[in-house]
Amino acid sequence: DIQMAQSPSSLSASVGDRVTITCRASQGIGTYLAWLQQKPGKAPKSLIYAASNLQSGVPSKFSGSGSGTDFTLTINSLQPEDFATYYCQQYHTHPYTFGQGTKLEIK
Amino acid sequence: EVQLVESGGGLVQPGGSLRLSCATSGFTFSRYSMNWVRQAPGKGLEWVSYITSGSNIKYYADSVKGRFTISRDNAKNSLFLQMNSLRDEDTAVYYCATYYGDYDYWGQGTLVTVSS
Numbered sequence: 023d024i025q026m027a028q029s030p031s032s033l034s035a036s037v038g039d040r041v042t043i044t045c046r047a048s049q050g051i052g053t054y055l056a057w058l059q060q061k062p063g064k065a066p067k068s069l070i071y072a073a074s075n076l077q078s079g080v081p082s083k084f085s086g087s088g089s090g091t092d093f094t095l096t097i098n099s100l101q102p103e104d105f106a107t108y109y110c111q112q113y114h115t116h117p118y119t120f121g122q123g124t125k126l127e128i129k
Numbered sequence: 130e131v132q133l134v135e136s137g138g139g140l141v142q143p144g145g146s147l148r149l150s151c152a153t154s155g156f157t158f159s160r161y162s163m164n165w166v167r168q169a170p171g172k173g174l175e176w177v178s179y180i181t182s183g184s185n186i187k188y189y190a191d192s193v194k195g196r197f198t199i200s201r202d203n204a205k206n207s208l209f210l211q212m213n214s215l216r217d218e219d220t221a222v223y224y225c226a227t228y229y230g231d232y233d234y235w236g237q238g239t240l241v242t243v244s245s
Contacts, residue, residue: 054229056228065226065235065237065238066235067235068233071229075231077232077233078233109173111176117176117188117189118164120176121173123173
């Protein structure tokens with residue numbers, strides 16, 4: 023199985039900050055990577071597909087990059103509604119696997 | 130408006146069975162592969178199962194292989210998950226979803242609690 027190592031597991035930041043979350047796959051996955059956001063008590067929401075493509079309606083403050091084994095999610099100008107848990111997921115090879123999540127908290 | 134509505138969750142004893150359903154509307158269900166994703170209380174997301182649009186290919190997480198069966202009825206725009214031999218560790222909110230392209234469709238989740 024492909025393992026997804028996501029870091030950091032938690033992150034404290036202030037409103038207006040820029041943050042970066044990384045995800046490393048245990049083997050190459052091309053660009054078959056999604057980033058998801060989840061708020062407490064809510065279903066996850068896809069932000070980015072194919073490593074760098076923004077889902078419709080997702081603000082351009084979110085961006086993704088990478089290919090192969092190393093990927094990043096960058097969030098610019100943090101706003102209160104951005105504080106949530108973020109997950110990466112590879113969909114290159116079954117079983118599709120998630121990273122362990124990054125909880126983004128307000129400093 | 131796209132809607133996915135899961136049902137069928139509840140409290141079941143270890144070793145028991147449940148059948149989850151996901152009723153969809155607002156998109157052409159028959160064109161999309163579908164997934165079940167679960168989340169144990171206080172834990173991260175876990176992909177559970179996948180089915181192609183035509184039901185010809187199905188995949189399962191190792192943790193549920195041999196116990197869970199995914200299926201769909203394209204005529205009724207519905208997705209199913211038959212869960213047998215349930216274990217304590219299957220306790221989770223179960224979501225039906227599809228999102229590996231320029232679309233992002235999720236249900237609200239249904240809670241399955243396995244406990245004696």
